[in-house]
Amino acid sequence: MNESTIERALVQRGASARDLSPTPAQVSAAVTSARRERRRSAGSLRRGWRAPALGLAALLVAGTGALAATNVLNPDLGSFLGGGSPPGRPLTAAETPGWIKQAQRAAGHADAALVASAGSHRLIAYRDSAGNVCFDYDESVAECDPPAYLVGQLAKQPFVLRGPIRDHPGTADTHGSLFGFVRDGIATVRLDYPDGRSLRAPAANGTFVVPIALGDHPTQLVGLTADGKETSSHDLSQLVADELAAIRVTQP
Amino acid sequence: MDVARRVRSARSGDRAAQEWVARRVYETGMRLAAFSLGDRDLAQDVGQEAAIRAMRSLGRLRDPQRFDAWSYRICVGELRRAAKRRGRHAWQPLDQAAAEHRDEPRHAELLAERDWLVPALAKLTERQRAVVALRYVQGLGDAEIATVIQARRGTVRSLLSRAMATLREEAEGLERTGVAGQDQVKTRPGFMSGMEVPQ
Numbered sequence: 001m002n003e004s005t006i007e008r009a010l011v012q013r014g015a016s017a018r019d020l021s022p023t024p025a026q027v028s029a030a031v032t033s034a035r036r037e038r039r040r041s042a043g044s045l046r047r048g049w050r051a052p053a054l055g056l057a058a059l060l061v062a063g064t065g066a067l068a069a070t071n072v073l074n075p076d077l078g079s080f081l082g083g084g085s086p087p088g089r090p091l092t093a094a095e096t097p098g099w100i101k102q103a104q105r106a107a108g109h110a111d112a113a114l115v116a117s118a119g120s121h122r123l124i125a126y127r128d129s130a131g132n133v134c135f136d137y138d139e140s141v142a143e144c145d146p147p148a149y150l151v152g153q154l155a156k157q158p159f160v161l162r163g164p165i166r167d168h169p170g171t172a173d174t175h176g177s178l179f180g181f182v183r184d185g186i187a188t189v190r191l192d193y194p195d196g197r198s199l200r201a202p203a204a205n206g207t208f209v210v211p212i213a214l215g216d217h218p219t220q221l222v223g224l225t226a227d228g229k230e231t232s233s234h235d236l237s238q239l240v241a242d243e244l245a246a247i248r249v250t251q252p
Numbered sequence: 253m254d255v256a257r258r259v260r261s262a263r264s265g266d267r268a269a270q271e272w273v274a275r276r277v278y279e280t281g282m283r284l285a286a287f288s289l290g291d292r293d294l295a296q297d298v299g300q301e302a303a304i305r306a307m308r309s310l311g312r313l314r315d316p317q318r319f320d321a322w323s324y325r326i327c328v329g330e331l332r333r334a335a336k337r338r339g340r341h342a343w344q345p346l347d348q349a350a351a352e353h354r355d356e357p358r359h360a361e362l363l364a365e366r367d368w369l370v371p372a373l374a375k376l377t378e379r380q381r382a383v384v385a386l387r388y389v390q391g392l393g394d395a396e397i398a399t400v401i402q403a404r405r406g407t408v409r410s411l412l413s414r415a416m417a418t419l420r421e422e423a424e425g426l427e428r429t430g431v432a433g434q435d436q437v438k439t440r441p442g443f444m445s446g447m448e449v450p451q
Contacts, residue, residue, distance in 0.1 A: 013369055016286075022278040022300075022303075030278055030307065031267070031274045146310060149264070
C-alpha cells in the first residue's frame with residue numbers, strides 16, 4: 001500500500017467528517033448548559049443560597065444613550081474587569097467567607113476585596129477559576145459572569161442595580177439592601193421617596209450599597225457628581241414597587 | 253459579521269452570537285472526533301463538551317481574532333480526553349477479527365464493512381492523531397497546526413511524517429494478513445451515517 005493510497009483514504013475520511021454538524025437544538029442545549037454551569041459554579045460555593053424569591057432581582061435601569069465602554073467604567077472597577085485585582089480593601093483571611101476561600105483555592109490566587117459597604121452590608125469582589133468576575137451581595141447572593149457582561153450593561157445604562165436583598169433571607173425581616181454599579185463620574189447615589197425623604201450612599205469604586213426598609217418604595221434613583229450635581233436619574237417607582245411587592249412578607 | 257465581532261457580541265451576552273460561537277466549536281469538535289475515533293456517540297460528546305467549555309471560558313480569550321486557534325485547542329483537548337475514556341482496547345484489531353471469523357461464510361463481507369483507518373489511527377500518539385485530524389478535517393497548514401498545538405512547524409512536519417509511517421505500517425500489516433486490500437483502503441460510505449447531517 002503506497003503513501004498516496006493512504007493520503008486518499010484520509011482525504012475521503014476528512015470530507016465525510018466535514019458533512020457533520022450539530023442540530024440547532026444541540027447547539028442551543030450547549031449554550032444553555034454553559035450558562036447553567038456558570039451560575040452553578042458560583043451558587044454551589046455558597047451556603048444558604050436563597051435565590052429568586054427574595055434575593056437577586058436585577059433591576060437594569062435604562063439610561064439615555066450608550067457610551068463606549070472604556071469611557072463609562074470607574075478606573076478601579078475597570079481595572080478589575082480588565083484582569084487586575086479587585087478594587088477596595090483586600091479581605092483578611094479571617095474576614096474571607098469559606099466559600100470564597102474555596103473559590104480562591106480553585107482559582108490559584110487569593111484576591112478578594114471589600115468593594116463597598118454600609119454598616120454590616122458588604123459587597124465583595126473576587127475572580128473565579130474560570131476567569132469570571134464575582135460579586136457577593138451580603139451573605140446570601142452571589143453572581144459570577146464574564147467581565148464583558150458588566151461592561152456591556154454599563155455601556156447601555158448609568159446604573160446596574162442588584163437587589164433588594166433581605167438581611168436575613170428566608171425570614172420575615174423587613175430590612176434589606178440595594179446594591180449597584182454606576183458609571184464613572186457618579187460619586188454618590190440618592191434614592192428619593194414619595195414623602196420627601198431620601199437616602200444617600202457613596203459610589204465607591206463604581207459600586208454602592210444602600211440599606212433600605214423593604215416596605216418603602218423609592219421613586220427615583222439619582223446619580224450625583226462629587227460636587228453634588230445630578231448627572232443621571234431614573235424613575236424607579238413602578239419597577240421597584242413591583243419588586244418590593246413581590247418580596248413582601250406577610251407578618252404572622 | 254467576522255469571527256472576532258461575533259465573539260465580542262457573544263461575550264456581551266448576545267444569545268444569537270453565543271449560538272454561532274457554540275455551533276462553530278461544536279462542529280469542529282464533532283468532526284475531529286468523528287474522523288479520529290469513528291464513533292458517533294463519542295463525537296457528539298466531544299462536540300458538546302468542547303462547545304460548553306468554550307462558552308464557559310470565552311471571557312478568558314484575550315484576542316478574539318485568534319478565536320479559531322483557541323477553539324481548535326479546546327477541541328483537541330476534548331478529543332484527547334475522549335480517547336482516554338474510550339481506551340485503546342476498544343478497537344478490535346482487524347487481524348484478530350479475521351482470525352475469529354475465518355471460517356464464517358460472511359468473512360469477506362464482514363471485513364469489507366470494517367473501517368481499517370479507525371484502528372490504524374488508534375495506533376498514533378495523541379499529538380500525531382490531533383495533527384492528522386487538523387490537517388485532513390480542517391485543512392490547516394503546518395503553521396496553523398503549529399499554533400494550535402503550540403509547537404514549531406518542524407515538529408508538526410515530523411509528527412505528520414511519523415503518523416503517515418505508522419499508518420502505512422498498519423495498512424501493510426493488514427495487507428499481509430489479507431484483511432485489507434487496495435479496494436478496502438477507503439472510507440466506508442456512510443461510516444458516520446447515524447449522525448445528523450443537515451441537508
